Amino acid sequence: AANPQWGGRFASGPAAIMEEINASVGFDHILWRQDIRGSLAHAAMLRKVGLLTEEEENDIRRGLADIARDIEEGRFDFSPALEDIHMNIESRLSERIGEAGKRLHTARSRNDQIATDFRLWVRDSIDGVLKQTEALMAGLATQALRYHDVPMPGFTHLQVAQPVTFGHHLLAYVEMLSRDASRLSDARARLNECPLGSAALAGTSFPIDRSMTAQELGFDRPTANSLDAVSDRDFALEYLSVLSMEAMHLSRLSEEIVQWASAAFNFVHLSDAFTTGSSIMPQKRNPDAAELVRAKVGRITGDLVGLLTVMKGLPLAYAKDTQEDKEPVFDATTAITLSLAAMDGMIRDLKPNKERMRELAGAGFSTATDLADWLVRELRLPFRTAHHVTGRLVSMAEQKTCDLADLSLEEMTSVEPNINASVYDVLTVDASLASRTSIGGTAPANVKKQAEAWLERLSK
Ligand code: ARG
Numbered sequence: 326a327a328n329p330q331w332g333g334r335f336a337s338g339p340a341a342i343m344e345e346i347n348a349s350v351g352f353d354h355i356l357w358r359q360d361i362r363g364s365l366a367h368a369a370m371l372r373k374v375g376l377l378t379e380e381e382e383n384d385i386r387r388g389l390a391d392i393a394r395d396i397e398e399g400r401f402d403f404s405p406a407l408e409d410i411h412m413n414i415e416s417r418l419s420e421r422i423g424e425a426g427k428r429l430h431t432a433r434s435r436n437d438q439i440a441t442d443f444r445l446w447v448r449d450s451i452d453g454v455l456k457q458t459e460a461l462m463a464g465l466a467t468q469a470l471r472y473h474d475v476p477m478p479g480f481t482h483l484q485v486a487q488p489v490t491f492g493h494h495l496l497a498y499v500e501m502l503s504r505d506a507s508r509l510s511d512a513r514a515r516l517n518e519c520p521l522g523s524a525a526l527a528g529t530s531f532p533i534d535r536s537m538t539a540q541e542l543g544f545d546r547p548t549a550n551s552l553d554a555v556s557d558r559d560f561a562l563e564y565l566s567v568l569s570m571e572a573m574h575l576s577r578l579s580e581e582i583v584q585w586a587s588a589a590f591n592f593v594h595l596s597d598a599f600t601t602g603s604s605i606m607p608q609k610r611n612p613d614a615a616e617l618v619r620a621k622v623g624r625i626t627g628d629l630v631g632l633l634t635v636m637k638g639l640p641l642a643y644a645k646d647t648q649e650d651k652e653p654v655f656d657a658t659t660a661i662t663l664s665l666a667a668m669d670g671m672i673r674d675l676k677p678n679k680e681r682m683r684e685l686a687g688a689g690f691s692t693a694t695d696l697a698d699w700l701v702r703e704l705r706l707p708f709r710t711a712h713h714v715t716g717r718l719v720s721m722a723e724q725k726t727c728d729l730a731d732l733s734l735e736e737m738t739s740v741e742p743n744i745n746a747s748v749y750d751v752l753t754v755d756a757s758l759a760s761r762t763s764i765g766g767t768a769p770a771n772v773k774k775q776a777e778a779w780l781e782r783l784s785k
Contacts, residue, residue, distance in 0.1 A: 330412050343423050348405035349648050355655060356410050357396050359445040360390050360438070363521060364414070367433055374532050376432065381425035388422040389414075409648075410437045410442075432531040434556040436643040441522035443650065445563050446541065450658045451513045458506045458571070458666040462499050463783045464672045467657050469495040470776035474769035475679050475756045476686035477592065485689030490755045491677050493767040496775055498578050501780035505571040512567055516560035523551035527644035552642040558650050562636065565629040565654065568661045572622035579619035584670060586612045587682035591681050596674035599667070606608035614671055616663045661737060687754045690719050690729055695751040695760065704743050714741045728752075 327335040339347065365386065372382040392414055395401040407413045410434070419426030469492035479489035519539035522529065529552045546742035548554035585592035586600075595612055632653045635646055693715050700711035708710035718739045722729050730752040738745040750756055761766045 327672070328406075328408075329416060334710060344405060347408055347645075349408065349651070350403045350405055350413055352354055352652055353412070353439075354396075354411045354437075354585060355383055356442045356446055356651075357414065358393070359442040359449075360410050360414055361393050361556050362445065363438060364389055364429060364443045366538045368429060368539065370534050370537045371428075371431060373537060376531060376533075376536055377425070378703065379430060382426060384422040384425040385418065388418045388426060391421065392417055403574070409435070409439075411438050429783060432529040432533045433739050434523075434525035434555070436525050436707065437520045437523040437551075438555070439647075440523070440555050441542070441585075441656075443558075444518075444520065444544075444560055446558055447654065448513060448516055448543075450654075451516075451564060454568070454571075454658070454661055454665070455509045455513075455667070457662065458502050459651060459783055461665055461669045461672065462502045463780065464669050465499045466776050466779040466783065467494045468492070468497070468672060468675060469775065472677055472679075473772040473776055477675055477677075477682040477759055478685045478689070478691060479620070479767070486682050487687070487694055488686040488691050488757050489767040490758060490769055490772050491682065492769070492776055495672075495678070496772065496779070498574065499779055501574040502571070505574065505732040508567045508570070510511070512560070512563045514545075515563065516538045517543075517545045518548045518554075519546070520548045520554035520557075520582065522547060523554035526552055526555050528626060556642045556644075556647065558632065558636055558647060561650055561654050562629065562632055565632060565657055567626070568657050569622065569626045569629045572625040572661060575668055575704045578668065579615040581617065582615040583612050584674075586610075586615070592678055592685075595671065596676075596678040599671045599674060610702075614667045618667055621660045621664045625657045628657040640703075668734065681756065690722065690730055692729060692752045692754065692757045693719050696729060696748065696759045698743075699748055699751045700741065703747070704741070706741075722754040730767065 326332075326338050328338065338344075356509075358722060368377060368382050368385045371377040373381060377385070385566060392401065401413075401417070403413050407416055415426065418429065457659055460621055471492075472495070473490060473492035475491040476488050477491045477494060478485045479487050479494075518536065519542055520586065521538045521542070522533050522535035522577060539545070539547045544644075548557075582593065582595070584590050586595050595615075597610075597612070599612075599614045599750065600610040601613045603611065604629075632650055635649045639646055696718065697708065697711040697715040700706045700707050700714055706714065718732060721740070722732055725731075734744070751760070759768055759770075762771060765771075
């Protein structure tokens with residue numbers, strides 16, 4: 326049988342495979358709240374401008390409320406023959422309330438309807454991801470405060486470079502996440518225009534009030550161009566690109582957790598709650614959650630590239646291609662939501678192995694730069710010369726298989742005659758850390774202040 330919504334000019338119904346490739350209700354049913362919200366705003370506007378009577382609007386309101394309840398309680402039968410969430414809800418509405426239901430689609434198309442629903446959904450998701458991001462930032466800052474003075478080796482090239490504090494390291498991720506949060510807010514602000522009333526592509530001849538529906542739905546204003554409004558998916562792409570970057574940050578942190586939890590590093594202890602065992606090796610405690618978060622960036626970035634590729638080359642205005650916009654966005658949202666929650670749990674449970682971290686913080690001649698700086702400061706050697714002198718002392722210590730601080734003053738002065746005993750003061754891990762007081766440096770006093778400042782900001 327021909328489609329009850331648009332079948333007027335059709336003699337027969339679609340082929341089974343046509344129905345199957347066309348139907349989106351299998352995934353876009355997720356948009357039901359947004360769809361009903363949009364319809365309520367539209368109906369209120371139609372009544373205000375005289376296109377619906379008060380009674381008709383009330384019938385629609387009541388009908389949609391009943392449908393919402395049915396969906397919520399799992400009593401709504403979504404039908405693929407009705408293609409998508411919009412026609413499923415609208416046809417059920419007409420079944421229930423008759424004529425008034427059939428008037429709801431006045432001055433509206435599914436093209437502006439889906440553009441509106443989807444913006445509302447992405448906006449809600451941005452709010453959710455933003456909240457989770459800030460919760461994780463608070464978790465990291467809390468741990469950073471607790472461990473603001475715990476030394477660990479700082480790496481470059483994954484080679485021991487200079488001592489840093491564990492708190493400083495954790496706060497680096499707070500900075501990354503704060504940029505993600507700021508990008509989410511930016512994306513939200515740009516998204517917040519209402520396509521409803523653009524109709525199919527050209528606008529409408531009915532005297533609608535687009536500012537009213539925009540306001541009703543929490544948008545800042547109506548979109549300015551009807552062709553753009555029904556075909557634009559920039560908001561979804563921007564959201565996916567922000568999520569990709571955020572997932573990349575989470576992936577980097579995950580990788581560090583995996584390394585830190587290995588026997589070779591032995592820097593942290595992951596809680597039982599966020600590790601798994603092996604079915605064959607009884608001793609194992611595997612960082613699976615961190616590994617999965619490390620991997621999720623793959624699918625999230627895939628979702629971004631997938632949608633970019635769908636949108637590429639699409640002529641104006643609406644084309645059914647854009648129905649393929651939803652699954653990547655839903656998928657990426659599920660992935661980032663899970664990742665943030667798992668990371669939050671891991672971080673809050675994370676216990677550093679302080680002795681081990683301190684031991685390695687001082688290994689590998691990690692205070693060699695402090696020695697070179699001392700030669701510049703105390704002996705006024707040019708830095709390049711100081712670098713060379715220090716290099717020779719490192720090589721001497723390496724040959725003796727001892728640390729820099731284990732070289733005698735005679736050995737030191739054999740390389741640079743003016744070195745005196747006060748040099749030993751700068752060769753310890755704690756002295757090195759305490760000296761890094763430049764803005765953004767790792768001095769524990771700095772780190773403490775930064776962590777407190779973040780917690781203060783995040784508590785608002
Ligand atoms: N399910 C469609 C989508 O997601 C809704 C818009 C359909 N519009 C149309 N003219 N067929 O894009």
